[in-house]
Amino acid sequence: MTGEIFEENRPRLRAVAYRMLGSLAEADDALQEAWPRADRADTGDVENPAGWLTTVVARVCLNMLRSREHRREEPLEGPLGEPLAESEAARSVADAVDPEEEALVADSVGLALLVVLDTLSPAERLAFVLHDMFGVPFDEIAPMLERTPAAVRQSASRARRRVRGAPLPQADPVRQRRVTGAYLAATRSGDFDALLALLHPHVVLRADRMVVPTPEPIVVTGSRPVAEGAMASMGRARFADLVLVDGRPGMAMLENGRLRVVLRFTFEAGDSGLITGIDVIAEPERLRKLELTVWS
Template sequence: MIEEFEAHRARLRAVAYRMLGSIGEADDALQDAWLRVSRADTGDVENPAGWLTTVVARVCLNMLRSREHRREEPLERAAAVSVADPEEEALLADSVGLALLVVLDTLAPAERLAFVLHDMFQVPFDEIAPLIEKTPAATRQLASRARRRVKGAPSPSADLPRQRRVVGAYLAATRGGDFDALLALLHPDVVLRADRAVVPTPEPILVSGARPVAEGAMASMGRARFADLVLVDGGIAMAMLEAGRLRVLLRFTFDGDLISEIDVIAEPERLAGLEPAIGHTM
Protein backbone atom coordinates (compact mmCIF):
# COMPACT_ATOMS: atom_id res chain seq x y z
CA MET A 1 0.00 0.00 0.00
CA ILE A 2 2.97 2.33 0.46
CA GLU A 3 3.60 2.02 -3.27
CA GLU A 4 -0.03 2.95 -3.92
CA PHE A 5 0.33 5.93 -1.59
CA GLU A 6 3.31 7.24 -3.56
CA ALA A 7 1.51 6.62 -6.85
CA HIS A 8 -1.46 8.70 -5.66
CA ARG A 9 0.54 11.28 -3.68
CA ALA A 10 -0.24 14.20 -6.01
CA ARG A 11 -4.00 13.60 -5.77
CA LEU A 12 -3.85 13.06 -2.02
CA ARG A 13 -1.92 16.31 -1.60
CA ALA A 14 -4.53 18.10 -3.69
CA VAL A 15 -7.28 16.74 -1.41
CA ALA A 16 -5.37 17.83 1.70
CA TYR A 17 -4.63 21.29 0.31
CA ARG A 18 -8.26 21.97 -0.54
CA MET A 19 -9.32 20.70 2.84
CA LEU A 20 -6.79 22.76 4.79
CA GLY A 21 -5.82 25.67 2.52
CA SER A 22 -2.15 25.48 3.52
CA ILE A 23 0.74 23.63 1.91
CA GLY A 24 2.49 23.21 5.24
CA GLU A 25 -0.58 21.68 6.88
CA ALA A 26 -1.35 19.59 3.80
CA ASP A 27 2.15 18.08 3.89
CA ASP A 28 1.78 17.46 7.63
CA ALA A 29 -1.51 15.67 6.93
CA LEU A 30 0.13 13.50 4.26
CA GLN A 31 2.93 12.57 6.64
CA ASP A 32 0.40 11.57 9.30
CA ALA A 33 -1.62 9.61 6.75
CA TRP A 34 1.51 7.85 5.47
CA LEU A 35 2.32 6.68 8.99
CA ARG A 36 -1.22 5.38 9.44
CA VAL A 37 -1.11 3.55 6.12
CA SER A 38 2.25 1.99 6.91
CA ARG A 39 0.82 0.48 10.11
CA ALA A 40 -2.57 -0.60 8.75
CA ASP A 41 -3.68 -4.06 7.65
CA THR A 42 -4.67 -3.39 4.05
CA GLY A 43 -5.16 -6.93 2.81
CA ASP A 44 -8.91 -6.45 2.32
CA VAL A 45 -8.72 -3.05 0.61
CA GLU A 46 -10.30 -3.34 -2.85
CA ASN A 47 -10.05 0.30 -3.92
CA PRO A 48 -6.65 1.65 -2.80
CA ALA A 49 -7.19 5.14 -4.26
CA GLY A 50 -10.53 5.56 -2.54
CA TRP A 51 -9.28 4.12 0.75
CA LEU A 52 -6.23 6.39 0.77
CA THR A 53 -8.42 9.41 0.06
CA THR A 54 -10.58 8.61 3.09
CA VAL A 55 -7.49 8.20 5.29
CA VAL A 56 -6.18 11.62 4.25
CA ALA A 57 -9.63 13.15 4.60
CA ARG A 58 -10.00 11.80 8.13
CA VAL A 59 -6.63 13.27 9.14
CA CYS A 60 -7.62 16.63 7.61
CA LEU A 61 -10.98 16.58 9.40
CA ASN A 62 -9.21 16.10 12.72
CA MET A 63 -6.89 18.99 11.91
CA LEU A 64 -9.82 21.24 10.97
CA ARG A 65 -11.60 20.43 14.22
CA SER A 66 -8.41 21.16 16.17
CA ARG A 67 -8.16 24.45 14.31
CA GLU A 68 -11.70 25.36 15.37
CA HIS A 69 -10.65 24.85 18.99
CA ARG A 70 -7.61 27.08 18.52
CA ARG A 71 -9.81 29.87 17.14
CA GLU A 72 -11.59 30.01 20.49
CA GLU A 73 -8.22 30.92 22.06
CA PRO A 74 -6.52 32.99 19.35
CA LEU A 75 -3.23 33.45 21.22
CA GLU A 76 -2.72 29.73 21.73
CA ARG A 77 -0.96 27.47 19.26
CA ALA A 78 0.01 23.87 19.93
CA ALA A 79 3.15 24.00 17.77
CA ALA A 80 5.13 26.31 15.54
CA VAL A 81 3.83 26.91 12.04
CA SER A 82 5.07 24.53 9.35
CA VAL A 83 7.38 26.50 7.09
CA ALA A 84 6.21 26.35 3.47
CA ASP A 85 7.57 27.97 0.33
CA PRO A 86 5.49 31.17 -0.13
CA GLU A 87 6.02 31.15 -3.91
CA GLU A 88 4.88 27.53 -4.21
CA GLU A 89 1.86 28.19 -2.02
CA ALA A 90 0.93 31.28 -4.03
CA LEU A 91 1.07 29.30 -7.28
CA LEU A 92 -1.03 26.51 -5.80
CA ALA A 93 -3.56 28.95 -4.39
CA ASP A 94 -3.88 30.61 -7.78
CA SER A 95 -4.38 27.24 -9.47
CA VAL A 96 -7.22 26.32 -7.10
CA GLY A 97 -8.73 29.77 -6.99
CA LEU A 98 -7.88 32.06 -4.13
CA ALA A 99 -11.45 33.29 -3.79
CA LEU A 100 -12.71 29.71 -3.46
CA LEU A 101 -10.16 28.92 -0.74
CA VAL A 102 -11.23 32.01 1.18
CA VAL A 103 -14.88 30.94 1.03
CA LEU A 104 -14.07 27.33 1.93
CA ASP A 105 -12.48 28.61 5.09
CA THR A 106 -15.89 29.90 6.24
CA LEU A 107 -17.38 26.38 6.21
CA ALA A 108 -17.67 24.12 9.23
CA PRO A 109 -15.27 21.14 9.10
CA ALA A 110 -17.95 18.57 8.16
CA GLU A 111 -19.38 20.86 5.48
CA ARG A 112 -15.97 21.48 4.01
CA LEU A 113 -15.15 17.77 3.92
CA ALA A 114 -18.46 16.85 2.26
CA PHE A 115 -18.16 19.62 -0.33
CA VAL A 116 -14.48 19.10 -1.16
CA LEU A 117 -14.65 15.30 -1.43
CA HIS A 118 -17.90 15.16 -3.39
CA ASP A 119 -17.86 18.27 -5.55
CA MET A 120 -14.12 18.43 -6.23
CA PHE A 121 -13.08 14.78 -6.15
CA GLN A 122 -16.33 12.91 -6.96
CA VAL A 123 -16.26 10.78 -3.81
CA PRO A 124 -19.72 9.18 -3.30
CA PHE A 125 -21.75 10.33 -0.31
CA ASP A 126 -21.97 6.81 1.10
CA GLU A 127 -18.15 6.80 1.40
CA ILE A 128 -18.02 10.28 2.93
CA ALA A 129 -20.79 9.69 5.48
CA PRO A 130 -18.82 7.39 7.85
CA LEU A 131 -16.03 9.97 8.11
CA ILE A 132 -18.38 12.52 9.69
CA GLU A 133 -20.68 9.99 11.37
CA LYS A 134 -23.70 11.01 9.29
CA THR A 135 -26.08 9.18 6.99
CA PRO A 136 -25.50 9.56 3.24
CA ALA A 137 -28.67 11.70 3.06
CA ALA A 138 -27.43 14.02 5.81
CA THR A 139 -24.02 14.20 4.15
CA ARG A 140 -25.69 15.18 0.89
CA GLN A 141 -27.49 17.98 2.72
CA LEU A 142 -24.22 19.22 4.20
CA ALA A 143 -22.60 19.34 0.77
CA SER A 144 -25.65 21.09 -0.66
CA ARG A 145 -25.60 23.68 2.12
CA ALA A 146 -21.89 24.23 1.59
CA ARG A 147 -22.46 24.59 -2.14
CA ARG A 148 -25.06 27.31 -1.55
CA ARG A 149 -22.72 29.16 0.78
CA VAL A 150 -19.88 28.97 -1.73
CA LYS A 151 -22.09 30.29 -4.54
CA GLY A 152 -23.67 33.00 -2.40
CA ALA A 153 -20.60 34.24 -0.56
CA PRO A 154 -19.37 37.74 -1.41
CA SER A 155 -16.22 37.68 -3.48
CA PRO A 156 -13.03 38.59 -1.63
CA SER A 157 -11.08 41.60 -2.78
CA ALA A 158 -9.86 41.28 -6.35
CA ASP A 159 -6.54 42.55 -5.02
CA LEU A 160 -6.09 39.54 -2.72
CA PRO A 161 -3.95 37.41 -5.10
CA ARG A 162 -1.58 40.33 -5.64
CA GLN A 163 -1.39 40.96 -1.88
CA ARG A 164 -0.55 37.32 -1.35
CA ARG A 165 2.25 37.38 -3.91
CA VAL A 166 3.77 40.56 -2.49
CA VAL A 167 3.56 39.49 1.17
CA GLY A 168 4.76 35.99 0.26
CA ALA A 169 7.78 37.54 -1.45
CA TYR A 170 8.32 39.78 1.61
CA LEU A 171 8.31 36.72 3.88
CA ALA A 172 10.66 34.78 1.59
CA ALA A 173 13.09 37.69 1.39
CA THR A 174 13.02 38.16 5.17
CA ARG A 175 13.59 34.46 5.83
CA GLY A 176 16.42 34.33 3.33
CA GLY A 177 18.08 37.58 4.39
CA ASP A 178 17.78 38.93 0.84
CA PHE A 179 18.04 42.68 1.47
CA ASP A 180 17.84 43.72 -2.18
CA ALA A 181 14.74 41.59 -2.83
CA LEU A 182 13.07 43.09 0.24
CA LEU A 183 13.99 46.61 -0.80
CA ALA A 184 12.39 46.03 -4.22
CA LEU A 185 9.04 45.27 -2.53
CA LEU A 186 8.91 48.49 -0.53
CA HIS A 187 7.61 51.86 -1.68
CA PRO A 188 10.38 54.50 -1.40
CA ASP A 189 8.24 56.36 1.18
CA VAL A 190 7.03 53.29 3.06
CA VAL A 191 6.09 53.89 6.68
CA LEU A 192 6.37 51.27 9.43
CA ARG A 193 4.52 51.69 12.72
CA ALA A 194 5.13 49.36 15.65
CA ASP A 195 3.33 49.40 19.00
CA ARG A 196 5.24 49.60 22.26
CA ALA A 197 5.08 45.84 22.84
CA VAL A 198 7.40 45.19 19.87
CA VAL A 199 10.34 47.00 21.45
CA PRO A 200 9.82 48.47 24.94
CA THR A 201 9.83 52.22 24.36
CA PRO A 202 7.88 55.14 25.84
CA GLU A 203 6.21 55.79 22.48
CA PRO A 204 5.23 53.64 19.47
CA ILE A 205 7.95 53.23 16.85
CA LEU A 206 7.73 55.07 13.53
CA VAL A 207 10.19 54.30 10.71
CA SER A 208 10.07 55.94 7.26
CA GLY A 209 11.85 55.07 4.03
CA ALA A 210 12.50 51.81 2.21
CA ARG A 211 16.08 51.25 3.36
CA PRO A 212 15.49 51.82 7.11
CA VAL A 213 12.38 49.62 7.00
CA ALA A 214 14.25 46.87 5.15
CA GLU A 215 17.11 47.04 7.63
CA GLY A 216 14.61 46.61 10.46
CA ALA A 217 13.04 43.62 8.72
CA MET A 218 16.44 41.95 8.42
CA ALA A 219 16.66 42.05 12.21
CA SER A 220 13.59 39.77 12.37
CA MET A 221 15.05 36.94 10.27
CA GLY A 222 14.91 34.55 13.22
CA ARG A 223 11.22 35.16 13.85
CA ALA A 224 10.42 34.93 10.15
CA ARG A 225 11.31 31.22 10.25
CA PHE A 226 8.16 30.72 12.33
CA ALA A 227 5.93 33.05 10.34
CA ASP A 228 2.96 32.35 8.11
CA LEU A 229 0.59 34.27 5.87
CA VAL A 230 -2.89 34.79 7.32
CA LEU A 231 -6.11 36.48 6.30
CA VAL A 232 -7.18 39.35 8.58
CA ASP A 233 -10.20 41.55 7.87
CA GLY A 234 -10.10 40.61 4.18
CA GLY A 235 -6.40 41.33 3.68
CA ILE A 236 -3.20 39.27 3.67
CA ALA A 237 -1.10 39.71 6.80
CA MET A 238 1.89 37.93 8.34
CA ALA A 239 1.83 36.24 11.72
CA MET A 240 5.00 35.49 13.71
CA LEU A 241 4.99 32.87 16.44
CA GLU A 242 7.35 32.07 19.27
CA ALA A 243 7.19 28.89 21.37
CA GLY A 244 3.85 28.15 19.78
CA ARG A 245 2.25 31.51 20.65
CA LEU A 246 1.28 34.39 18.41
CA ARG A 247 3.67 37.21 19.23
CA VAL A 248 3.62 39.64 16.33
CA LEU A 249 1.26 40.40 13.45
CA LEU A 250 2.25 42.50 10.44
CA ARG A 251 -0.53 44.19 8.50
CA PHE A 252 0.19 45.79 5.14
CA THR A 253 -1.09 48.63 2.97
CA PHE A 254 -0.23 48.53 -0.72
CA ASP A 255 0.44 50.99 -3.51
CA GLY A 256 0.17 48.83 -6.60
CA ASP A 257 2.75 46.07 -6.27
CA LEU A 258 4.65 47.86 -3.51
CA ILE A 259 4.14 47.89 0.24
CA SER A 260 3.45 51.45 1.38
CA GLU A 261 2.64 50.90 5.08
CA ILE A 262 3.39 48.21 7.65
CA ASP A 263 1.58 48.06 10.98
CA VAL A 264 3.47 45.84 13.46
CA ILE A 265 1.17 44.65 16.24
CA ALA A 266 2.39 42.90 19.38
CA GLU A 267 0.14 44.15 22.19
CA PRO A 268 -1.88 41.13 23.40
CA GLU A 269 -5.13 43.09 23.55
CA ARG A 270 -4.82 44.17 19.92
CA LEU A 271 -3.90 40.66 18.77
CA ALA A 272 -6.83 39.13 20.60
CA GLY A 273 -9.21 41.63 19.03
CA LEU A 274 -8.06 40.86 15.49
CA GLU A 275 -8.38 37.05 15.86
CA PRO A 276 -6.35 36.21 12.75
CA ALA A 277 -6.99 32.87 11.09
CA ILE A 278 -3.67 31.36 12.09
CA GLY A 279 -2.40 28.29 10.26
CA HIS A 280 -4.58 28.30 7.18
CA THR A 281 -3.50 30.77 4.60
CA MET A 282 -5.55 31.23 1.48
Protein backbone atom coordinates in the same frame (compact mmCIF):
# COMPACT_ATOMS: atom_id res chain seq x y z
CA MET B 1 -5.76 -3.82 1.43
CA THR B 2 -2.27 -4.55 0.12
CA GLY B 3 0.67 -2.27 0.66
CA GLU B 4 1.19 -2.17 -3.09
CA ILE B 5 -2.22 -0.58 -3.65
CA PHE B 6 -1.56 1.93 -0.89
CA GLU B 7 1.80 2.91 -2.40
CA GLU B 8 0.25 3.28 -5.85
CA ASN B 9 -2.17 5.81 -4.40
CA ARG B 10 0.29 7.52 -2.05
CA PRO B 11 0.90 10.65 -4.21
CA ARG B 12 -2.82 11.40 -4.43
CA LEU B 13 -3.41 10.58 -0.77
CA ARG B 14 -0.56 12.86 0.24
CA ALA B 15 -2.01 15.63 -1.92
CA VAL B 16 -5.38 15.23 -0.18
CA ALA B 17 -3.78 15.25 3.27
CA TYR B 18 -1.61 18.27 2.48
CA ARG B 19 -4.57 20.36 1.38
CA MET B 20 -6.47 19.27 4.45
CA LEU B 21 -3.64 20.00 6.89
CA GLY B 22 -1.37 22.52 5.15
CA SER B 23 1.82 20.80 6.31
CA LEU B 24 3.84 18.09 4.59
CA ALA B 25 4.99 16.64 7.90
CA GLU B 26 1.43 16.38 9.17
CA ALA B 27 0.29 15.00 5.81
CA ASP B 28 2.90 12.25 6.12
CA ASP B 29 1.77 11.60 9.70
CA ALA B 30 -1.80 11.23 8.46
CA LEU B 31 -0.76 8.66 5.86
CA GLN B 32 1.26 6.78 8.45
CA GLU B 33 -1.80 6.61 10.69
CA ALA B 34 -4.12 5.71 7.81
CA TRP B 35 -2.11 2.71 6.58
CA PRO B 36 -2.70 0.44 9.64
CA ARG B 37 -6.42 1.21 9.43
CA ALA B 38 -6.47 0.30 5.77
CA ASP B 39 -4.37 -2.80 6.36
CA ARG B 40 -6.69 -4.13 9.09
CA ALA B 41 -9.93 -3.42 7.23
CA ASP B 42 -11.88 -6.02 5.30
CA THR B 43 -11.77 -4.61 1.78
CA GLY B 44 -12.96 -7.61 -0.16
CA ASP B 45 -16.08 -5.78 -1.33
CA VAL B 46 -14.33 -2.47 -2.10
CA GLU B 47 -14.79 -1.69 -5.80
CA ASN B 48 -12.85 1.57 -5.81
CA PRO B 49 -9.68 1.23 -3.67
CA ALA B 50 -8.48 4.75 -4.51
CA GLY B 51 -11.76 6.32 -3.40
CA TRP B 52 -11.93 4.17 -0.29
CA LEU B 53 -8.37 5.11 0.71
CA THR B 54 -9.18 8.78 0.16
CA THR B 55 -12.02 8.39 2.65
CA VAL B 56 -9.73 6.75 5.21
CA VAL B 57 -7.12 9.48 4.91
CA ALA B 58 -9.77 12.21 5.01
CA ARG B 59 -11.19 10.84 8.27
CA VAL B 60 -7.72 10.85 9.84
CA CYS B 61 -7.17 14.44 8.68
CA LEU B 62 -10.57 15.50 10.02
CA ASN B 63 -9.66 14.15 13.45
CA MET B 64 -6.35 16.01 13.32
CA LEU B 65 -8.09 19.25 12.37
CA ARG B 66 -10.60 18.87 15.19
CA SER B 67 -7.80 18.24 17.68
CA ARG B 68 -6.23 21.53 16.63
CA GLU B 69 -9.28 23.43 17.83
CA HIS B 70 -8.83 22.05 21.34
CA ARG B 71 -5.07 22.57 21.47
CA ARG B 72 -3.68 25.48 23.42
CA GLU B 73 -2.20 28.16 21.19
CA GLU B 74 1.58 28.46 21.41
CA PRO B 75 2.72 32.00 22.32
CA LEU B 76 4.93 33.77 19.82
CA GLU B 77 8.20 35.03 21.18
CA GLY B 78 11.10 37.11 20.01
CA PRO B 79 11.38 40.79 19.06
CA LEU B 80 9.46 42.38 16.24
CA GLY B 81 10.55 41.18 12.84
CA GLU B 82 12.39 38.04 13.95
CA PRO B 83 11.08 34.62 12.90
CA LEU B 84 8.32 33.31 15.12
CA ALA B 85 9.46 31.10 17.95
CA GLU B 86 8.47 27.45 17.66
CA SER B 87 7.60 24.94 20.33
CA GLU B 88 9.63 21.72 20.61
CA ALA B 89 6.80 19.86 18.90
CA ALA B 90 6.67 22.38 16.07
CA ARG B 91 10.43 22.16 15.60
CA SER B 92 10.32 18.36 15.43
CA VAL B 93 7.60 18.56 12.78
CA ALA B 94 9.52 21.15 10.80
CA ASP B 95 12.75 19.15 10.99
CA ALA B 96 11.02 16.12 9.44
CA VAL B 97 10.48 17.86 6.09
CA ASP B 98 12.92 19.60 3.79
CA PRO B 99 12.06 23.34 3.89
CA GLU B 100 12.77 23.60 0.16
CA GLU B 101 10.24 20.87 -0.57
CA GLU B 102 7.71 22.50 1.76
CA ALA B 103 8.13 25.84 0.00
CA LEU B 104 7.83 24.32 -3.48
CA VAL B 105 4.69 22.39 -2.60
CA ALA B 106 3.14 25.42 -0.90
CA ASP B 107 3.82 27.54 -3.98
CA SER B 108 2.36 24.89 -6.28
CA VAL B 109 -0.87 24.73 -4.26
CA GLY B 110 -0.99 28.47 -3.61
CA LEU B 111 -0.09 30.11 -0.32
CA ALA B 112 -3.16 32.33 -0.37
CA LEU B 113 -5.32 29.23 -0.79
CA LEU B 114 -3.61 27.53 2.17
CA VAL B 115 -4.07 30.67 4.28
CA VAL B 116 -7.80 30.80 3.60
CA LEU B 117 -8.22 27.03 4.06
CA ASP B 118 -6.70 27.38 7.54
CA THR B 119 -9.47 29.83 8.50
CA LEU B 120 -12.25 27.39 7.62
CA SER B 121 -13.92 25.07 10.08
CA PRO B 122 -12.87 21.39 9.81
CA ALA B 123 -16.21 20.53 8.18
CA GLU B 124 -15.92 23.35 5.62
CA ARG B 125 -12.35 22.43 4.82
CA LEU B 126 -13.14 18.75 4.37
CA ALA B 127 -16.17 19.45 2.19
CA PHE B 128 -14.34 21.90 -0.05
CA VAL B 129 -11.09 19.95 -0.41
CA LEU B 130 -12.74 16.60 -1.13
CA HIS B 131 -15.52 17.87 -3.40
CA ASP B 132 -14.08 20.89 -5.19
CA MET B 133 -10.46 19.77 -5.41
CA PHE B 134 -10.75 15.99 -5.68
CA GLY B 135 -14.25 15.41 -7.02
CA VAL B 136 -15.60 13.32 -4.13
CA PRO B 137 -19.45 13.34 -4.21
CA PHE B 138 -21.30 14.97 -1.33
CA ASP B 139 -23.07 11.66 -0.67
CA GLU B 140 -19.71 10.11 0.23
CA ILE B 141 -18.55 13.06 2.32
CA ALA B 142 -21.74 13.30 4.39
CA PRO B 143 -21.13 10.16 6.54
CA MET B 144 -17.67 11.45 7.53
CA LEU B 145 -19.24 14.58 8.99
CA GLU B 146 -22.41 12.87 10.23
CA ARG B 147 -24.46 15.36 8.23
CA THR B 148 -26.86 15.25 5.31
CA PRO B 149 -25.51 15.74 1.78
CA ALA B 150 -27.44 19.02 1.63
CA ALA B 151 -25.70 20.30 4.76
CA VAL B 152 -22.32 19.27 3.39
CA ARG B 153 -23.11 21.07 0.15
CA GLN B 154 -23.79 24.24 2.15
CA SER B 155 -20.47 23.86 3.98
CA ALA B 156 -18.64 23.55 0.68
CA SER B 157 -20.50 26.57 -0.69
CA ARG B 158 -19.47 28.71 2.30
CA ALA B 159 -15.88 27.65 1.87
CA ARG B 160 -16.02 28.26 -1.87
CA ARG B 161 -17.03 31.89 -1.40
CA ARG B 162 -13.93 32.44 0.71
CA VAL B 163 -11.55 30.45 -1.44
CA ARG B 164 -12.64 31.48 -4.90
CA GLY B 165 -11.66 35.04 -4.20
CA ALA B 166 -13.08 38.47 -3.68
CA PRO B 167 -13.00 41.59 -5.87
CA LEU B 168 -10.24 44.10 -5.50
CA PRO B 169 -10.78 47.03 -3.13
CA GLN B 170 -12.75 49.75 -4.88
CA ALA B 171 -10.31 52.53 -4.00
CA ASP B 172 -7.50 52.41 -6.59
CA PRO B 173 -7.35 48.59 -6.72
CA VAL B 174 -4.64 48.29 -9.37
CA ARG B 175 -2.22 50.52 -7.50
CA GLN B 176 -2.92 48.88 -4.14
CA ARG B 177 -2.36 45.43 -5.62
CA ARG B 178 0.90 46.57 -7.18
CA VAL B 179 2.17 48.21 -3.98
CA THR B 180 1.20 45.28 -1.77
CA GLY B 181 2.81 42.81 -4.16
CA ALA B 182 5.95 44.93 -4.31
CA TYR B 183 6.06 44.99 -0.48
CA LEU B 184 5.96 41.20 -0.38
CA ALA B 185 8.58 40.88 -3.12
CA ALA B 186 10.92 43.34 -1.36
CA THR B 187 10.67 41.55 1.99
CA ARG B 188 11.26 38.17 0.33
CA SER B 189 14.32 39.37 -1.57
CA GLY B 190 15.71 41.64 1.13
CA ASP B 191 15.61 44.73 -1.10
CA PHE B 192 15.67 47.46 1.55
CA ASP B 193 15.63 50.41 -0.89
CA ALA B 194 12.67 49.00 -2.81
CA LEU B 195 10.74 48.54 0.42
CA LEU B 196 11.61 52.01 1.66
CA ALA B 197 10.23 53.48 -1.58
CA LEU B 198 6.81 51.95 -0.84
CA LEU B 199 6.45 53.46 2.63
CA HIS B 200 5.19 56.92 3.50
CA PRO B 201 7.82 58.83 5.52
CA HIS B 202 5.45 58.89 8.50
CA VAL B 203 4.11 55.33 8.15
CA VAL B 204 2.86 53.82 11.42
CA LEU B 205 3.17 50.11 12.21
CA ARG B 206 1.15 48.64 15.07
CA ALA B 207 1.94 45.15 16.32
CA ASP B 208 -0.08 43.32 18.95
CA ARG B 209 1.36 41.63 22.03
CA MET B 210 1.69 38.23 20.39
CA VAL B 211 4.13 39.63 17.84
CA VAL B 212 6.28 41.22 20.52
CA PRO B 213 6.34 39.82 24.08
CA THR B 214 5.54 43.09 25.84
CA PRO B 215 2.67 44.10 28.15
CA GLU B 216 1.37 46.56 25.57
CA PRO B 217 1.15 46.58 21.77
CA ILE B 218 4.14 48.06 19.93
CA VAL B 219 3.96 51.14 17.73
CA VAL B 220 6.77 51.93 15.27
CA THR B 221 6.75 55.22 13.35
CA GLY B 222 8.80 56.24 10.33
CA SER B 223 9.68 54.56 7.06
CA ARG B 224 13.21 53.51 7.95
CA PRO B 225 12.42 51.80 11.32
CA VAL B 226 9.42 50.05 9.76
CA ALA B 227 11.50 48.89 6.78
CA GLU B 228 14.25 47.61 9.07
CA GLY B 229 11.70 45.53 10.99
CA ALA B 230 10.29 44.14 7.76
CA MET B 231 13.74 43.16 6.54
CA ALA B 232 14.29 41.18 9.74
CA SER B 233 11.17 39.16 8.93
CA MET B 234 12.19 38.24 5.38
CA GLY B 235 12.64 34.58 6.35
CA ARG B 236 8.98 34.07 7.16
CA ALA B 237 7.89 36.18 4.16
CA ARG B 238 8.77 33.12 2.11
CA PHE B 239 5.57 31.57 3.44
CA ALA B 240 3.42 34.67 2.94
CA ASP B 241 0.97 35.69 0.24
CA LEU B 242 -1.44 38.49 -0.62
CA VAL B 243 -4.96 38.25 0.79
CA LEU B 244 -7.86 40.56 1.51
CA VAL B 245 -8.29 41.18 5.23
CA ASP B 246 -11.88 42.23 5.98
CA GLY B 247 -11.97 43.51 2.41
CA ARG B 248 -8.73 45.48 2.75
CA PRO B 249 -5.32 44.77 1.18
CA GLY B 250 -3.09 42.60 3.28
CA MET B 251 -0.69 39.70 3.63
CA ALA B 252 -0.85 36.51 5.64
CA MET B 253 2.02 34.36 6.86
CA LEU B 254 1.97 30.63 7.54
CA GLU B 255 4.12 28.63 9.95
CA ASN B 256 4.06 24.84 9.55
CA GLY B 257 0.86 25.20 7.58
CA ARG B 258 -0.90 27.29 10.21
CA LEU B 259 -1.95 30.92 9.96
CA ARG B 260 0.25 32.88 12.36
CA VAL B 261 0.50 36.53 11.30
CA VAL B 262 -1.62 38.89 9.23
CA LEU B 263 -0.58 42.31 7.94
CA ARG B 264 -3.30 44.80 7.04
CA PHE B 265 -2.34 47.89 5.01
CA THR B 266 -3.68 51.39 4.60
CA PHE B 267 -2.57 53.71 1.80
CA GLU B 268 -2.20 57.41 1.14
CA ALA B 269 -4.89 58.83 -1.09
CA GLY B 270 -3.84 60.34 -4.39
CA ASP B 271 -1.19 59.48 -6.92
CA SER B 272 1.53 58.25 -4.60
CA GLY B 273 -0.43 55.38 -3.05
CA LEU B 274 2.29 54.92 -0.44
CA ILE B 275 1.67 52.70 2.56
CA THR B 276 0.70 54.84 5.55
CA GLY B 277 -0.27 52.15 8.05
CA ILE B 278 0.48 48.49 8.79
CA ASP B 279 -1.42 46.50 11.42
CA VAL B 280 0.42 43.32 12.42
CA ILE B 281 -2.00 40.82 13.93
CA ALA B 282 -0.92 37.61 15.64
CA GLU B 283 -3.19 37.21 18.67
CA PRO B 284 -5.21 34.02 18.09
CA GLU B 285 -8.49 35.61 19.11
CA ARG B 286 -7.97 38.52 16.73
CA LEU B 287 -6.95 36.19 13.90
CA ARG B 288 -10.11 34.14 14.35
CA LYS B 289 -12.26 37.26 13.93
CA LEU B 290 -10.68 38.29 10.63
CA GLU B 291 -12.33 37.45 7.34
CA LEU B 292 -9.58 36.43 4.96
CA THR B 293 -10.31 35.88 1.30
CA VAL B 294 -8.19 35.10 -1.73
CA TRP B 295 -7.35 38.31 -3.56
CA SER B 296 -8.39 37.54 -7.14
